[in-house]
Amino acid sequence: MKYSRASAPAKVILFGEHFVVNGSRAIATALDLPTVATAIEKASWPLEIESTSLGLRCVTGPELTCSSRELEPLLSIIRALRSRDYDVPPARLTVESDIPPSAGLGSSASASAAAAAALTALAGQDIDPEELFEVTMEGERVAHGNPSGVDPATVVYGGTIVFRRGQGVLERLQGGLSVPLVVADSGLRRSTAAPVLNVLKFLDRVGPLRVSLLGLVEQLIDLAWSAIRGNQLEDIGALMNINHGLLSAIGVSTPELEELVYAARRAGALGAKLTGAGWGGSIIAITRPGEAERVAAALTSRSSWVRVLDGGAPGTRVIKVNP
Amino acid sequence: MKYSRASAPAKVILFGEHFVVNGSRAIATALDLPTVATAIEKASWPLEIESTSLGLRCVTGPELTCSSRELEPLLSIIRALRSRDYDVPPARLTVESDIPPSAGLGSSASASAAAAAALTALAGQDIDPEELFEVTMEGERVAHGNPSGVDPATVVYGGTIVFRRGQGVLERLQGGLSVPLVVADSGLRRSTAAPVLNVLKFLDRVGPLRVSLLGLVEQLIDLAWSAIRGNQLEDIGALMNINHGLLSAIGVSTPELEELVYAARRAGALGAKLTGAGWGGSIIAITRPGEAERVAAALTSRSSWVRVLDGGAPGTRVIKVNP
Numbered sequence: 001m002k003y004s005r006a007s008a009p010a011k012v013i014l015f016g017e018h019f020v021v022n023g024s025r026a027i028a029t030a031l032d033l034p035t036v037a038t039a040i041e042k043a044s045w046p047l048e049i050e051s052t053s054l055g056l057r058c059v060t061g062p063e064l065t066c067s068s069r070e071l072e073p074l075l076s077i078i079r080a081l082r083s084r085d086y087d088v089p090p091a092r093l094t095v096e097s098d099i100p101p102s103a104g105l106g107s108s109a110s111a112s113a114a115a116a117a118a119l120t121a122l123a124g125q126d127i128d129p130e131e132l133f134e135v136t137m138e139g140e141r142v143a144h145g146n147p148s149g150v151d152p153a154t155v156v157y158g159g160t161i162v163f164r165r166g167q168g169v170l171e172r173l174q175g176g177l178s179v180p181l182v183v184a185d186s187g188l189r190r191s192t193a194a195p196v197l198n199v200l201k202f203l204d205r206v207g208p209l210r211v212s213l214l215g216l217v218e219q220l221i222d223l224a225w226s227a228i229r230g231n232q233l234e235d236i237g238a239l240m241n242i243n244h245g246l247l248s249a250i251g252v253s254t255p256e257l258e259e260l261v262y263a264a265r266r267a268g269a270l271g272a273k274l275t276g277a278g279w280g281g282s283i284i285a286i287t288r289p290g291e292a293e294r295v296a297a298a299l300t301s302r303s304s305w306v307r308v309l310d311g312g313a314p315g316t317r318v319i320k321v322n323p
Numbered sequence: 324m325k326y327s328r329a330s331a332p333a334k335v336i337l338f339g340e341h342f343v344v345n346g347s348r349a350i351a352t353a354l355d356l357p358t359v360a361t362a363i364e365k366a367s368w369p370l371e372i373e374s375t376s377l378g379l380r381c382v383t384g385p386e387l388t389c390s391s392r393e394l395e396p397l398l399s400i401i402r403a404l405r406s407r408d409y410d411v412p413p414a415r416l417t418v419e420s421d422i423p424p425s426a427g428l429g430s431s432a433s434a435s436a437a438a439a440a441a442l443t444a445l446a447g448q449d450i451d452p453e454e455l456f457e458v459t460m461e462g463e464r465v466a467h468g469n470p471s472g473v474d475p476a477t478v479v480y481g482g483t484i485v486f487r488r489g490q491g492v493l494e495r496l497q498g499g500l501s502v503p504l505v506v507a508d509s510g511l512r513r514s515t516a517a518p519v520l521n522v523l524k525f526l527d528r529v530g531p532l533r534v535s536l537l538g539l540v541e542q543l544i545d546l547a548w549s550a551i552r553g554n555q556l557e558d559i560g561a562l563m564n565i566n567h568g569l570l571s572a573i574g575v576s577t578p579e580l581e582e583l584v585y586a587a588r589r590a591g592a593l594g595a596k597l598t599g600a601g602w603g604g605s606i607i608a609i610t611r612p613g614e615a616e617r618v619a620a621a622l623t624s625r626s627s628w629v630r631v632l633d634g635g636a637p638g639t640r641v642i643k644v645n646p
Contacts, residue, residue, distance in 0.1 A: 202561035206546055209565070212539045219532050238525035242532070242572045249568020255585040262578035 002041040004321045006117035007034040009313040010099045011106035011154035012183065012275045012284050014236075015224045015243050018252055019217040020148045020165060022210070027224055028150050029160040029176045029311035031105065031183070035097035036319070037114035039122040041089060048092040049074050051111065054101065070101075073108055073139035077116045080138035084131065087123045100305055103185045104276015109151035112139030113316040121318040132156050132316060133168075158315025162225055171225065176312020178231050181284050182264060182296045185305035186256040188280030203250060217246065237270025237286045244273035252278025260302055261285075267298030325364040327644045329440035330357040332636040333422045334429035334477035335506065335598045335607050337559075338547045338566050341575055342540040343471045343488060345533070350547055351473050352483040352499045352634035354428065354506070358420035359642070360437035362445040364412060371415040372397050374434065377424065393424075396431055396462035400439045403461035407454060410446045423628055426508045427599015432474035435462030436639040444641040455479050455639060456491070481638025485548055494548065499635020501554050504607050505587060505619045508628035509579040511603030523574060540569065560593025560609050567596035575601025583625055584608075590621030 009030035016026030042048070049058045049071055058066040064075045074095070078088050095115055099107040113136040120127040127135070136152035144151075148165040162171040203210050220243060227235035244261060247253055253261075257274045264272035264285035272285035287295050292308045299306045332353035339349030365371070372381045372394055381389040387398045397418070401411050418438055422430040436459045443450040450458070459475035471488040485494040526533050543566060550558035567584060570576055580597045587595035587608035595608035610618050615631045622629045 202558065203565075209539070209542050209546065212535070212542055216532070216535045216539060219535055223529055223532060235525065241574055242526075245568050245570070245572020245574075245576075247568070248571045249565045251564055251568075253568075255582065255589075258581040258585070259578065262581070266578075 002122065002323060003038060004118045004121035005036060005038045005319045006114050006121060006316065007036045007319055008110040008114035008117065008155045008316040009034055009158060010110055011151055012104070012181065012282070012311070013150060014160070014228070014275075014284070014311075015239065016217055016221055017104075017276055018247060018250060018278065019214055020150055020163065021146070022214060023165060024214045024217045025162055025164045025170065025221045026148070026150050027160065027162055027221060027228065028154040030154050030158040030313040030315060031181070032310040032313040033099055033105070033307065034313075035095060035099060035107070035110040035114045037111070037118040038094045038096075039115075039118040040092040041122060042091050045090045047078075047090050049095075050093070051095045051097075053095070053097040053099070053107070073112050073143045074115050076142045077112045077135050077139040078119065080135040081116060081119060084135065086120055086125055086127070088119050089123060091119065091122060093119065100185050102189050102281065103305075104274075104281035105183070106151045106155055108143040109136055109140055110155045112136045113152060113155045117316050117318055121321050129156050129315065156316050158313055160228065160312050162221065173229065173312065176310060177228065177233070177236070177286065179233060179287060179289050180292050180308045180310045181286060182269065182292050182299065183275075183282055183284050183307050183309055184260050184264070184296075184299040184303040185282045186254070186260060186280055187304060188254060188256050213246065213250070220246075233286060233288060234270055240271030240273045240284075240286060241265070247274055247278055254278070254280060256280070257283055260299060263298055263302055264295050267295045269295045325445065325646060326362060327441045327444035328359060328361045328642045329437045329444060329639060330359045330642055331433040331437035331440070331478045331639040332357055332481060333433055334474055335427070335504065335605070335634070336473060337483075337551075337598075337607070337634075338562065339540055339544055340427075340599055341570060341573060341601065342537055343473055343486065344469070345537060346488060347537045347540045348485055348487045348493065348544045349471070349473050350483065350485050350544060350551065351477040353477050353481040353636040353638060354504070355633040355636040356422055356428070356630065357636075358418060358422060358430070358433040358437045360434070360441040361417045361419075362438075362441040363415040364445055365414050368413045370401075370413050372418075373416070374418045374420075376418070376420040376422070376430070396435055396466045397438050399465040400435045400458050400462040401442065403458040404439060404442060407458065409443055409448055409450065411442050412446060414442065414445060416442065423508050425512050425604065426628075427597075427604035428506070429474040429478055431466040432459055432463055433478045435459045436475060436478045440639050440641055444644050452479050452638065479639050481636055483551065483635050485544065496552065496635065499633060500551065500556070500559070500609065502556060502610060502612050503615050503631045503633045504609060505592065505615050505622065506598075506605055506607050506630050506632055507583050507587070507619075507622040507626040508605045509577070509583060509603055510627060511577060511579050526573060536569065536573070543569075556609060556611065557593055563594030563596045563607075563609060564588070570597055570601055577601070577603060579603070580606055583622060586621055586625055587618050590618045592618045
């Protein structure tokens with residue numbers, strides 16, 4: 001039986017989330033927490049799509065419609081592949097992932113990229129990273145509305161990247177930091193407290209302050225990229241703490257995220273911050289070499305999902321094609 | 324028996340604490356929470372000084388020495404008065420205050436200003452606000468090492484002020500906001516966690532970022548002063564939230580302060596932030612008219628000292644001189 005398998009990493013934004021939507025750069029790294037997509041050729045329609053992590057399944061004819069909205073991004077990447085003249089034969093597509101959804105870890109981009117890579121490989125076609133990025137971006141538009149593109153860029157190219165919306169990957173390091181990251185999910189899914197929205201609406205009104213904040217973030221990105229390249233772990237940590245404060249300033253932190261951030265710092269992390277869009281989702285922490293497990297242990301009483309993960313994982317790749 | 328009594332308000336910094344030490348402006352308001360100093364003339368030495376709030380007492384001859392360091396600021400204002408040719412006769416000086424010490428509420432400046440006003444009044448002398456500020460500043464140098472001067476300026480002049488170190492009061496509004504402030508003390512007294520110091524040390528090294536942060540705070544002060552003058556409570560609140568995030572960015576918040584800040588916001592405060600030097604001390608929150616008590620109630624389970632207080636209180640003044 002003809003089948004193919006592809007994998008895509010998760011991602012975390014190390015610096016610049018939220019501001020990246022408004023034009024500043026962001027630094028992100030691919031996490032060694034793969035999504036695996038398997039595509040098995042079928043003799044005829046319907047196409048079957050299953051996400052084991054979401055516990056959802058969709059069976060569709062060539063019109064590509066699905067009852068569950070959560071699987072819509074996967075249909076949209078199939079449409080995007082077709083519109084780019086890739087052949088997508090009827091298949092059974094299974095997406096397996098341990099990335100918690102809506103936690104700021106790029107689960108949807110990772111699923112889309114892995115799926116697109118598996119489907120094109122099944123049809124015996126090569127897809128280059130630029131095109132895979134564009135196709136994955138189509139899935140992200142369905143999943144997130146107005147994505148900056150940093151998620152698909154990170155999961156497609158892998159490594160550690162500096163990204164700017166509209167310009168794509170500006171710089172890229174093969175690999176990641178010299179220490180693994182501690183990642184903890186708050187379990188909170190975008191609660192929208194009124195004061196939070198208040199600040200964001202207000203920032204829209206006070207143009208000069210917003211511009212200054214973006215300028216500050218650009219400086220932060222310069223310093224952070226230099227610290228990452230120089231493997232200056234203490235500086236990276238201190239800059240992460242500053243970045244977290246700026247995210248608090250624009251109102252996207254929550255008490256639950258603060259609790260995790262401070263628990264990590266108190267356990268000896270060099271720096272800790274929320275990662276992703278905020279209002280919930282995850283935090284990341286950086287430690288001295290050998291101390292990640294201790295910091296992770298300090299977070300387990302406050303989070304049901306804590307991992308110690310290497311950054312700078314490889315990008316999306318085809319693992320196997322048979323025959 | 325000849326005696327005099329003077330009162331001085333407490334203070335809170337509404338915007339710009341910490342950054343004010345480094346040259347940006349701060350906005351502070353005098354709180355209706357007076358320190359009362361009573362000076363009773365004695366026929367002869369020793370001079371007796373008592374702080375009822377600190378529970379400390381000192382008896383000293385003309386050499387002005389004391390065993391308790393906490394009363395040292397009061398001795399130093401006596402020295403400052405003498406060096407300015409004020410006559411300080413032997414007296415019994417009692418300072419009574421409900422301002423919690425080391426909570427960012429200006430307890431030491433308030434005590435010094437009230438004491439200096441009472442002592443000069445006892446000797447039948449007038450002291451103008453400029454000189455009272457200078458004398459109070461001497462007490463602050465002993466209490467805080469390297470004070471910006473915003474505390475003595477606020478408690479001496481009263482009202483709501485814009486202050487810059489080295490330049491003094493730049494602008495002043497008689498009175499305060501149209502709503503009272505909610506003030507809650509974390510009970511925490513300057514614990515110095517390693518990551519906090521790390522960030523500060525790091526900020527010293529990254530000059531450009533520090534400069535940008537100060538620039539951002541200056542913009543914030545402009546917007547905040549305009550919002551205060553226009554009585555735009557929602558804007559004041561939103562700017563307080565932004566200011567809190569910047570204080571988090573430089574590493575002077577704590578989990579306990581975050582808990583209070585978020586509890587206030589969740590209870591409906593328009594804005595909430597730490598106030599003062601951070602690393603403990605107090606938070607302030609602003610609410611819609613009539614909602615302060617409700618927000619205060621939400622904080623009582625997390626703080627043993629919560630008050631609803633009017634800002635813009637009068638400055639230091641002599642209440643009574645007898646005869």
